[in-house]
Amino acid sequence: MNIHEYQAKQIFQKYGVPTPKGIMVESVKDAVKAAQELGGPIWVVKAQIHAGGRGLGGGVKLAKSLEEVEELANEILGMTLVTHQTGPEGKLVQKLYIEDGADIQSEYYLSVVLDRKLEMPLIMASTEGGMNIEDVAENTPEKIVTVPVDPAIGFQGFHGRELAFGLGLTDKVEQGNMIKLAAKLFKLYMDNDAEMIEINPLIKTGKGEFMALDGKMGFDNSALGRHPEIAAMRDLTEEDPDEVEAAKYGLSYVALDGEIGCMVNGAGLAMGTMDTINHMGGTPANFLDVGGSANAETVAKGFEIILKNPKVKAIFVNIFGGIVRCDRIANGIIEATKITDVNVPVIVRLDGTNAPEAAEILKNANIANLIVGDDLGDGAAKAVAAAKGE
C-alpha cells in the first residue's frame, strides 16, 4: 500500500526526520490560508497523487507571492496529471500540499528497500538527488552507494559511515547528520513493515542539515493488520475502483487493454493464461485470480467486473482445481449467467478436482454462448477465435 507525500512527511516528523513545514489542502481557498499560515516568502504548491515524476508533469510549482499560490492552486487542483508512472490516462489531482520553500545547497537521494537477493533491507544513497534513480543506476552506477543492513544486528555506526563516506561528505557535522538520519529511516522502515521508503531529493541546507524535500512510502499489505494507523492512511481514490471492488470478494484483478476477459485460479496460471492468449494472436483484457476459495458468488462477481469493460468480446474461464473444486466453479458460472447478462461467448476449461462432475453440471445447464475447452491450449484457441467472431 502506498501513501501520499504529505502522509509520508507526517511519519518522517514522528521519527525526527527533518522536513519543510507544510499543510495539506483540498481547495484553493485553503491553499491561500495555508500559505499565509506558513508565512513564506516562498512556497511550493505540490499535487498529491500516488505517482512519481510529478514535477516534470507540471504538478509541482514554486510560488513567490500569495497571488501566485492562488493561481497555481487553481491550475493544479483538479488537473489530470500525467507522469511516467501514471500511464497516459493520468491521475486527477484532488489534494495539494502547500510547503515552505527550502534553502537548497545540494540534492541527494536516500532510500530503504528490500533487497530480494540478499534477503535484507538495503539503504541506497546517491549524490544525484532529484534524478530518476533507475537512470542513475543504469548510466552512472558508481554514483550509488548501497549498504545492506541485517535486521539481526540492526543499524550500526559502520553502516552510517559507509553511507557518509560513500557520499563524499567530509565535514564531520554533516557526516554525523547523515548517519543519524539514516538510522532514523531504518528504524521507521522496520517499525512499520515498510516495503520502500524513498527521499528524492534529500537536500542539504546551507547549515549542513539534511531535510526530506519529498517522501514516498510503500507498506507490506500482509502486515497492515498490525499497523492500524498506517492502514488508515489508505486513499482508495488513488486505486483502480474495479481492483478495489474485486478485492472485497477475495479476487485479485488487474485491468489490461485487450479483448478477452480471463477468470483463472492461481496467479501463475492466470499470467500463463494471458501469455497463451497473447501467443495465439488474441489480447487479454485483464488478470483475474479467483483465489483458493472461489464459489458461486465470487465467480458471479468476477463476471460482473469483467463485463463492465466494454472492450471484452469473449471470456475464458480457466480453472485447474486443486483446493478449488470444479463443480463449485461450474455452479458459479450457472449462477452468474442468471444474475448477470453475459452477452459474450464464455469458453470454459475445468480440470482437476471434481472436473467430471463439473462437466456434467455445465452440460445439463444448457447455457447458450457456452463453449467447452478441453485443455489450456484448446480453450485459449477457442477464446481467441470467439473474440474474433469466428
Added chain:
Amino acid sequence: MSILVNKDTKVIVQGFTGKEGSFHAEQCLDYGTKIVGGVTPNKGGQTHLGQPVFNTVKEAVATTGATVSMIFVPPAFVGDAVMEAAEAGIELAVIITEGAPVKDMQAAKAHATKHGMMTIGPNCPGIITAEECKIGIMPGMIFKKGNVGLISKSGTLTYEGANQVCNEGFGITTAVGIGGDPIIGLSYKQILPMFEADPDTECIVMIGEIGGDLEIQAAKLIKEQITKPVVAFIAGQTAPKGKTMGHAGAIVSGSAGTAKEKMEALEAAGVTVVVSPAEIGAAVTKAMAKK
C-alpha cells in the same frame, strides 16, 4: 528415488487442528503421507485424525521423531512457527500459509538457516513425491510416478505442468512448489542440483514468473552444473510494469524482473523455454526422446 521427502518421511503439522490444517492433513494422510502428529498450543494430549496433538514442536519431535513440519498457522504467526520448528530440530519446514509479513519471513528464514533447517514457501502448494508422500495442498491424483522433476513458483501451474507431463505418458519424481512471495525458502538454485543428483529424475520442468532474479540465478547454475534436460516456462510475458500480479513477489520493477530477460537467460543456458504453459507436455516429450 526422489528428492527431500519419501514414503518414510515423518511429518508433523503446525496448526494441526485448525480448519485448513485439518482438511489438508487428512488429505495427506489419505495419500499415504506419514503424518505422525501435530502441534496446537493448549490442545496437547488430545488426539486428532488419529494422531497425537502436542503443545510445542519440541515435544512433538521428541515423541515422534518427525523431521518435517507442514505449517498451516495463520499469517501473523508464521514467523514464530518457523523459528520454533528450527529450534526443535526439524530439518524441513513446508510453509503453506499465504500472507505472512515479509519482515517476519526475513527473520524466520535467517533463523532457520542458522539452525540448519530448510524451508519451502510460504504461500506455496508444498512438496509431493508421487505416490509416496504429499506435504501440502495439491490434488494428489494428478501426480503419477515417473521420471520428471518439477519446480514451480505457482501452485496451479504446478498442477497444469504435472498434468501435461502425465498425459504425455510420463510421470513425476518429486514436484516442489516454492511459492511466489518476495522472500522464499528453497529455490531453483538449491533444488535443481537435487534433481541432478537424483538417479530417477531424467528431465526437469522449471516454472517461474516475473519479479526478482531467482530464475536468472537458476540459468547461471544450469549452465554450470545441470546436465539433464530442462524445460522452462516464465509466466507474465504480458504483465504490465509496476503492477503486482497476485503473488506479492510477481512484479516488474523498472526494467528488472521481466519475463523476457529471464527467458533469454534460460535459453542461453541451453534450456528449452516454452512461450505458453500449454506447451510444457510436448516439450518434455521432445526432451525425453532426445535422451
